[in-house]
Amino acid sequence: MNKELILGKNIQNWLWEYPLLRKMIKTEEVFWINPKLTNFNEASKNLSLTEEDVLDARNRLERFAPYISKVFPETMKTKGIIESPLVEISNMKKLIENQYDFYLPGNLFLKCDSHLPISGSIKARGGIYEVLTHAEKLAAENNKLSLEDDYSVLDSNEFREFFSQYSIAVGSTGNLGLSIGIMSAKIGFNVTVHMSADAKQWKKDLLKSKGVNVIEYDSDYSKAVEEGRKQALSDEKCYFIDDENSKTLFLGYAVAASRLKQQLDEINIIIDKDHPLFVYLPCGVGGGPGGVAFGLKLIFKDNVHCFFGEPTHSPCMLLGLMTQEHDRVCVQDFGIDNITDADGLAVGRASGFVGKTLEHMISGDYTVQDETLYTLLKSLADSENIYLEPSALASIAGAINLFKIDSGYKYLSKNSLEKSIKNATHISWATGGSMVPKNEMYQYYRKGSLQD
Structure with a gap:
């Protein structure tokens, strides 16, 4: 355990x-x-982003749709x-109720960002959106595109040559790099994806092939x-997509809420x-799940309850x-190794x-062992044929935790959800x-089999 001071406090003070x-x-x-969760009207008073910002993002994506x-x-x-797609997974609901010995009131759905076109992950929302936002800005500044144009004109040698100047x-663990790399290369940008050690080889190979x-x-x-930031600083024509701080990425993700x-x-x-809504979102750096949760709160306000899920080694x-x-703090400060098979x-x-x-x-956050992820992976494949x-x-672990752990019941009680929970909709x-x-x-499925 770390014996040095962390933000001026020793580890015992942190633990206390x-x-x-x-x-x-x-x-x-x-x-x-x-404990800081409050009603939406109160929480929204100091926000830097608004419903109009999300609507602007939605409109931009619609302009790019012909392209x-x-x-x-x-x-x-x-x-x-x-x-x-949004898919009801009633077989999986029954399976996990039996497997984990609990009752999940309401219906369980899967929001299949796993099957989004182009790059097959939630990152297709924010990553592609930010690339398109940057392309639109450059084209407009150089008098090559106006809001009234049919954006399918971007699919031309003229535009590809124009974007190739930029x-x-x-930086990515994998999926964001896929969405940004594929979209940037398609439109004509020179694109570099800086990949961390935990990024899967097949993702690197796919990017190289594009x-x-x-x-x-x-x-x-x-x-x-x-390293990605350094590259952009050394070249005035290089644009860095900052997964840690980008409001543009965040807004791209937020558009998902109105479509849901x-x-x-x-x-x-x-x-x-x-009829409350419970949404469980896997979380890495936070942009994807944060943007989706933000969009959902704008629409459903206090009737939606969003929970983040993280690996036990990367909370x-x-x-x-x-x-x-x-x-200001990182998991390594506390001796947590940040090593997980959940690369994203x-x-x-x-x-x-x-x-x-x-x-x-945000309503709360929970952590999941890699072994649990593999067990659930196999269960979903067996029950719903979804991989x-x-x-x-x-x-999926979110709904299990909420109804298996005392603090989950305390949340329901504190928010007066004991009666309405029977009418709940749960979305993983x-x-x-x-x-x-x-x-x-x-190989993933086999690992799930070994956990049985």
């Missing part, structure tokens, strides 16, 4: 102030309820809108981000005080929220921007999986 840290340091699974549809034929059915850099420059590091996510509402409306699911957002120190969640230091934005809106990458299964947000190679997925 935050007793849950003892279990976190031992990499045990924990469930934390946010997306043209260059990515897999989006033609949705006319260039990058969206994922570069994009990003003409993306991939730089690999023996260190973790923070090093990859640092539309999907719920289509299947006649009401969300109100008597950076929980650490930041619980201590209220956000990005292998982050040691959370986004301070996301933590501070959501500190009064996800390990990190995505952190979403599946963040990635459809692009995992079959042989890799088979």
